[in-house]
Amino acid sequence: MLSPTPRTQVRRKRDRQQSDPTTLHAVLDEALICHLGLVDADGAPLVLPTMHARVDDVVYVHGSSGAASLARDQEVCLTVTLLDGLVLARSVFAHSANYRSAVVRGRARRVTDPDEHLRALEAIVEHLTPGQWDHAKQPDRRESAATAVLALDLGEASVKVRQGPPGDPEAVAQGDDRWAGVVPVTTVLGPPRTCPALPADTPVPAHVTRWVRGSLRGDPAP
């Protein structure tokens, strides 16, 4: 179970906190991007979007050289959010969102071991498109050295989940008959666009086609 520390104990809407590591892993694994929070040299917060992959209880983060040097051995916060729906309630006050979010806090470690660095890059590439690592040209030593990877332990993490219909159903019994409900939000991968430097009829590899097909969740509106 996730053991919330005072820092990861959710303070607001505690009923939305989940302590199941399976949920934490699922949120990190489903999200295509993450947001990495740092404190800059002047003490001001900086939040940068980047890409990640989880391997067991570590999350690897693709760092720009700037972010990586800012984050090295510093406290960081990695946040991942999956927006699942817009919750349109009767009262403005009860409006909300359905979502699953993970917040991981801790000291970022710059990955320097060549084997771990390569495995981390593989995890990130495979996270974004399974099967792509073996398809692509592996990084040479110069390319690896130019790609910063940060590692963050999942020891201090929290997950928050809100799902379901609007939270003010009692309004109906009180005579409020205006429409309320949820508008689902999904992320969809579209048909691959072949690089214009290739012949247009270059076949799309099966691992890419499969990944795009598998991404179709929910029912896009008519």
Next chain:
Amino acid sequence: MLSPTPRTQVRRKRDRQQSDPTTLHAVLDEALICHLGLVDADGAPLVLPTMHARVDDVVYVHGSSGAASLARDQEVCLTVTLLDGLVLARSVFAHSANYRSAVVRGRARRVTDPDEHLRALEAIVEHLTPGQWDHAKQPDRRESAATAVLALDLGEASVKVRQGPPGDPEAVAQGDDRWAGVVPVTTVLGPPRTCPALPADTPVPAHVTRWVRGSLRGDPAP
């Protein structure tokens, strides 16, 4: 034009920085969620997902009471990211993402004026579903007091955009004929689900139907 300060001058991949406020506004306006970065009482970064709306050159952020008290009169960083595609290059090193992201830095102001507070809530509700503010029950004084809103000036902001095919087309001329391309990523709103407390045949209001239809961008995969 946006005038990058030393803090918002993009350091990495400068060619991706755009200085057109129209792009900044468009990114903030299209994104359904944002990530707000704070520095907590111990000096550690904290990144929380929340919702926002832009009104002219101010972005209003829906703050939990905890985040709002942490952020009040403090430096914050609001980051919004629209993921547009997975860029599958030939070499792992050239893998990338197509995206549009905005980073806004500055001191957060807690909105206390009742008129501005109400207008900010209206902007946030309308941002997420146009037409919803007039449909819903307006907040009363108690509800307004319980909803924290932060305002952040757009004076110090940067936008980064990467679009287009993989960046290693020269590999083709060098005899590398493996497939490369872009997998588009889109966010799609699904058919509304009526609140189970209502009769199932309660008609979905036209502003919601219109919003869901209008959200269909890109071509979901077959």
